[in-house]
Amino acid sequence: MLVTTPSPIPRSRKYEPDDLDEPLVMWVHTGTMQLSTDDGRQFRLDAGSGVWLPPHTPHDFWTDPGALVLPLWGLDAPQGSPDEVAGFEVPREAAGTLIDLYPRHAFGYLPGMTGSPLPPELASQALVPSARPPMPRVGPALRVATQLSSRPGLDKSLEEWAAWASCSPNTLRRGFLAQTGMTFARWRQLSRLAHAAELLAAGAPTGLAAAAVGFASRWGFTGAFRAQYGLTPREYSAQRPETVPGVGEPDPMFEPTGEVCQENLMLWVRAGELRAVFDDETWVGCEGDVIWLPAGALIVRAPESAVPLSVLCTECVQLERPRKARFSRAWTDWLLWASVSTNTLARPARHHGFRPRLERPMHAHVIDAFEAQVAVERARRVPMPDHAAARAAATAFLRSVGSASEVESHEVPDDVREVFRRDTGMTFTDWRHAARMRIARGLLQDGHPSGGVARRVGYTRSSNFSRAFSRFHGIGPREFQLLEGPEDHLLVG
Template structure:
């Protein structure tokens, strides 16, 4: 389907017990992390919590499946802690966006070209009052449903519908949430939506945008629920997050290294734009794109939010030119975890102690995800046949759709139908459906309501259009508008 679900995040483990040269904050954004000091009992860090480790601390770290744990440098001891002792503290949800930005700004080895400024050398952890994500169920149908809702919080299915989706009974799903999280399904979904909305507000989204993105039908209902959870209005929460971000202000900007890349570098453009030159051409990626740049590329501009996912030598990977794939917003947690897994010693358990940092097997999960997304991007295009008669038939049909004219060709001679099947791999009927869906995607991404899109692509009833769109893409028109960004753009010449 078009908006495909990311693979599950596996458990991770420190490549080898580490001895810190500088203080470290281990922040658990989602899931559960365990830390052991020496031969002692492991300490548990749940979502929304962090552990401050002073320099010289010997430790081992591992996380449970589904967990996103991020190592952060450049912080002073948290309030109430001391510089020579391990300290645990809560990290409120409104700080999440700033902490992710801080992780991005840290730089990775010799590849600090991605950032326009150097990371901070010291600072203070922002600790305004707040609450993080609810705990994830550990296993079974409840975990599968929770992961889907974490990725796509606006999905509006009843518990019974979710039970059908997860192939279990409603009672099984209800018990799974209650026993594994201590919350009812409804309460868990509400808290998860509000935590996601808090991240959006902290990143600069307006209250109405955050409400719609997490499935609230009205801004008023969203504001009431948000204030009950965080004891702040959405506007005040966003203002407090902005104030917290100022405590993580970066050092004065320094000119980035603009020399050619020595390795193949895969970059996730979290926001903004990336521009690079290779073989005399300009190549670009924008928000939610992952761009794979071959060695020899010269980066002309990169937003501070750009994040490396893979850095591999030319012997490990051969790239003839830059490549690009666009990932839906539901992939954000997975992509952050992927960056941690390839740029730090906190690696997937199957790689524990096996491969050096730049070995291709350590990056296979990132490369496989990129290739799968590239294939999905290709499937979005509707190929035109080259046979003159079939091509004329195709163009007549497409003109009839764009002109809101229903006189387009619906039946075609046998030789034209055979040309469609031979040259596009689709029957003429299937090709017409794919063309309608392509036009529908473009209209939806331009913000046209689905009720207005339906007649413009040949459907007299909105319900029939919604069913056809859902069967074709695996997601409904309204969900598509929420989770898909702007229409695909070509790499710039």
């Protein structure tokens, strides 16, 4: 069986002492973290909570199994920040903002990646969500959101956008709600207001900004803007953009002139597109890709959401060329934890006090996951064997899969099985399973119901098919069908 779901996140703890001369924020995304300071104070933080640590605050921390804690440092402390350890709560809608801040504040490996001030509201123990609504990740919702982001004044109804995206209105409605936590109407409203704020900051009159983003009435625009930002458009225009929470944030994509990797760098592309060059060959990574770049690779373009998973010297790892694997959304929390576990002081508890001469043993869990995913992707492509007899066996199975005569296609001589393994890298049994899942994926994308797909690929019970599909793809058939449009954004095909 080919398993693509991540292993559980283990218990972590602080690896070694530190003495930061800047503030440190730690935010608990999942699970529970416990923190103690040298003066005896104890903090227990559950998911959705954070803690502010002023500069030079000696402390220790540890997590329960399954906890994902994101540290943020290199912060520009806002005026009025607490001068002692303080906890705060993170509204659900602000979670995406903090996840986006993590790679900007935690690393300096990418050219142009710099920190930005933490929202000033942290001083009063509250975080305000970004003015820009989160982008959907895949499928019709992503395509519609991309169009509206570039042309916010378009006034099509949800039904018209669904027709444009070649999906049903319900599919588009569910896509926005599942991927952004907002209805389509709410997402479009926030997107329009964010674009209007940028126009106002550039000096555009209120009426022009309102019309440009699709508001028919200047008065309606003024009311919506004030409800969102607490200021009228005129009041906002008179102030510096950076004084308004969530407005004037950096462009999520930067294009430096190019920077050469000094070490072997493994990057996870959470969103956007990464482009690198090595030996005159261009490598492109899109959302969900993990690219392992050897020292000497030139990063031409990278999104701010690119998260370093592993940075190792050439003595630790020898890479002859870049490598790439694709991970489903089921891996999101694990990959964020993997980045924290290799790049910060929050290491797996089993590593506490372990100081190898070379860093590779500390990165073994990330490298193993990458190698396993490469192997799974190879299986997903369902390569056909070159040997005539093995190819005939593969063809016979593909013609009979799900039919009454399928069992007959399983009878293959041992010598053919051996050739099959040599040509494809898989046993005949694993190859058949991969072929079933590939056929199922295509049928689901074409809109066939899950129960019918299960029977078509040889399962008598839909529940057995759902479990097998989830184990293989890291996502259930219904969720896959909900998120996937005509273009296969999520899985390698």
